[in-house]
Amino acid sequence: MSDSFAQNSPKIRFTLSFSQPQTHYINVEMHIDGISKENLDVFMPVWAPGSYLVREFSKNVEGVVAKGIQGEELAVNKIRKNGWRIETKGSKSVTLNYQVYAFEISVRTSFVDKNHAFVSPTGVFMYVKESFNNPVTVKVIPHHSWSKISTGLTPVNDKTNEFVAKDFDWLFDSPIEVGNQDVFEFTAAGVKHEVAMVGGGNYDKVRLAKDMTKIVEEATAIFKENPNDRYVFIVHNYKNGGGGLEHLNSTVLGAKRMEYDKEETYAAFLGLVAHEYFHVWNVKRLRPVALGPFDYDNENYTTDLWIAEGFTAYYDNLVTKRAKCISENQYLQLLADDIETQINLPGDKIQSVAESSFDAWIKYYRQNENSSNSMVSYYTKGSLLGLILDLKILDKSKGKHSLDDVMLKAYNQFYKTEQRGFTSDEFKETLESVLGSKLDDFYTDYVYGTKSIDYATLLDKAGLELMINPGNDKPALGVSVNKSNIITKVVRDGSAWLGGLNVNDELIAINGIRVDELSKLVQGYKVGDSLDVLVNRDGVIKTFNMKLLADNSKKVLLVKKGTMSKQEQAIYNKWLRM
Template identity: 55%
Template sequence: MITTLSAEALALNPIRFEVSFKEPQAHYAEITMEIDRVKEDYVDVKMPVWAPGSYLVREFSKNVEGFHAKDANGRPLTSRKVSKNTWRVSSKGAGKIMVSYRVYAFEVSVRTSFIDASHAFLSPTGIFMYVDNQINRPAEVKIIPHKSWNKISTGLMEKEGEVNTYFAADFDILFDAPIEVGNQDVFEFTAAGIPHEVAMVSGGNYDKVRLAKDMAKIVESATAIFGENPNKKYVFIVHNYHSGGGGLEHLNSTVLGASRFNYNSESGYKSFLSLVAHEYFHLWNIKRLRPEALGPFNYDQENYTTNLWIGEGFTAYYDNLLVRRAGFHTEDSYLQMLATDVTAVENRPGNQVQPLSESSFDAWIKYYRQDENSLNSIVSYYNKGALIAMMMDLKILHSTKGQKGLDDVMREAYNEFYKKQGKGYSDAAFKDLAEKVAGTSLDDIYHLVNTAGSPDYNKYLQFVGLELVDLNAGYETPDLGIKTSTTDNKLLVQNVIRGGGAWDGGINVKDELIAINGYRIDATGKELERVVQASRIGDVVKMLVSRDGIIQELAVKVQASKTGKYAFMPAENVTAEQQQLREKWLAEQ
């Protein structure tokens, strides 16, 4: 699939890069950067500190080595580092500056570059530098594959007449176009009138014919929501690992992590399709329809928004829903997955502490930097955002008597903010638009977003004749309120649950549990579990622990477990209207 550019576009004086691989086995890429028409006394060359779609400052400049600059005649130019990610080059009237540097790349993830003898995955924000204040300048990238590699997969446009050379109209586009170089297994399919390329890296037990057919269904299902597909082509880069997962969205491509031998299991295959659906839905939601803070990007620092519950949470709602609409989930299995989200949210004490909007805003410092207390202090804008999306969808279906739903909000928002206004939405603007579609106030939904705590799920589920039940309700299971792990044949405390007996009794994370009520605890925790389960609610047990080598005995009160197990059940006396709305909500396409 080759997309070419006009001579007018190519005449915009791009910054030119060349990427080669002299030592791929040592995990290095060699980069040269040609900056033409330099008129200033100096040029600041910068490396981004984060990758859009992954809200954490990752300090990509830490992987840069051997930065040098010279003029067009090969004469050295003075350069010095002036900040953690900025190199200042004195031009001396050179007119053209040639920069060279190396990047070490050996971190396995969908958002970081990885190079070894078998292939190179280039996550562009960690590979390509830019000239300060020249993000809007075009860029060309020439890839020189290692001699043992023969394929390049990327969403970048190919430059006509030049081998392995690609063009980006600006650096936002360049930074949004990952590049896979190697011997990947490539297959194609067409869906929604758009050619799609799938680059499978590192093998696996996948069936290309089946995948092409089923991924096409996901694409068609997502496109139907928005009424158009804005791509000229789309590229899936799939990294298959012994055990892998995750994905990162891009403008006309995505990078997926998968387990290479999971394609033959029903659950593994459907999980992969949900990942495909999630990242593909981002093509509209986040990459085009976006919060106002997420573009144009500041690549030097965090870009804060309170709306990741929409950008990520709504996408997490639609991923499994699209798989359901495409015919891969039964109604019951889909509802079970929604109940799993409820379980994840309600069994997390942080749900009672952190509002969803704050979870979005603080993603940079909390969600992507979780520690042993995160369970108690934060909530996921993915899980809870998906549940908010569900409740909003059900409320709109109810208020419009099934004529409209969340699909209509997303389509209208895409048309209004992206296509008509060409900018991101504010909190208030998105709410106003959603209420206009719904024909009713959404204050109750936004109250759930802006305050911590458990929603009244059944307030919304009853619209479609369903009821959320806690299968553990009525049972009192003795519990200490800790999670443990075994390390070096020692039973260690991994988490202490807020409000539990261990929390009140002073048990600490990293405490080694030695004995309970005078009985030695085995490293697997079976004896601990036996004694606790034999206790009564309110009993006080004596815990012998080692904390930094100091032996202590602590009194811990046994409490009833607060862990819920949730399921969606049919409500009693379901009306015809409720049944019709449920069919509308969960219908296959």
């Protein structure tokens, strides 16, 4: 958009209020000045960047009413699922009012109750396409019982509770927390950080500030600079909270309210902090070309989420280890867990990680009972490919270079110098330039293909021994069941899969014995035994005969060698910053 076009386009400001927060509504006033058209179209995004699913936010919009400069009512007509047309009747200014129902707990959706309001911008703010690159202001009127606002938006000087975004991309990337959150601050990498703790909990602010500082500084060390002027963590504490969503200079995290004193849970939370903070560079700035500028009305497809999210998932625990927030043994166990998950996933032979990235919009966020049989996670598989690439570079350079150098080079080239996203081929070339050799086979086998990864060979180069138990001779029916012995998952190529059992079948008896504890009952048989399985399928009693197969799931153990060579030690030390 040219400067002259932007200057002549409508100017927009919003006012948010919460008159009856117990009803879960956000009141939105959108004031539009400088209109020169008879019909003005406004739109609401259908998805939130970082969460690759069309969520149809407009379904929560109610009571859209428009008035002209003299207060006269103007006609508003729906023109598409997320678009409205205002008949301006020549009015140069229009005030649009609407309500957004907000009662979905997640890091990507708005939520309002009597205690607080969380505003996830893509599901609240409408936009005018001609004004997309203009600055936009937001005034927040808290409920009278609330006293604090936490957001990455820039405060407007001398105006209480008013903020400005340089354009709608910034606005859509700036969540707002309004309430009585517990706020503390720390400075890391020369940047002031605000932490807004919502919902209470048994957290230790001093410990959190210390550990979060170390994580921020370790992540910053990889990219040699921190692009933030300030940064805001919004942490929602629930009984079983979790998940996170990255933004340009803020993030929203979910946490378990009363488990900060449990070391495993606390370490996992710090890993989440590291993951979302690593997105400051990887995704929010260094990004696949499809991920910005965004099309907010449609899916934005890329085959490179295994880099955008997968590499971030690789670095989250690595940064946490380098920051000494977890031990060597904890880190190696986390790696072993990921490898074990991946090699036991039937979908690893079905879907490539590039396809998983592309199909995130229809598969990853819409998983069902068969997903583990048919797909991979671009998070887990991508993180393991990050590990393999890191070890390849470390080995070939004899510990002089690593994946850190790839990330820094790509960040400097594509974000800082060329100010654009990268293509798949360009990122591959960047990897090859640091590695010093081609990666055609790697991409064919592991990125676009489903060949099993040879983890052991490269881990051996770093002085680690990977031990994989190749399964056992214990029998397994190959199902997961709930407390009522109703099947919730059938494992591909297992006994039940081949024998014809379905999800939602109720297991009643096996060889005439009532099913109480399924695992104990099955363990009373041997591999190869024939079973008559009695089930209730939609009210009809059926019997299935099947051969009992072995449990082929593998166990993984990753340990340091008792004695490392000089080069293995150098690689290990460079990798983990020992």
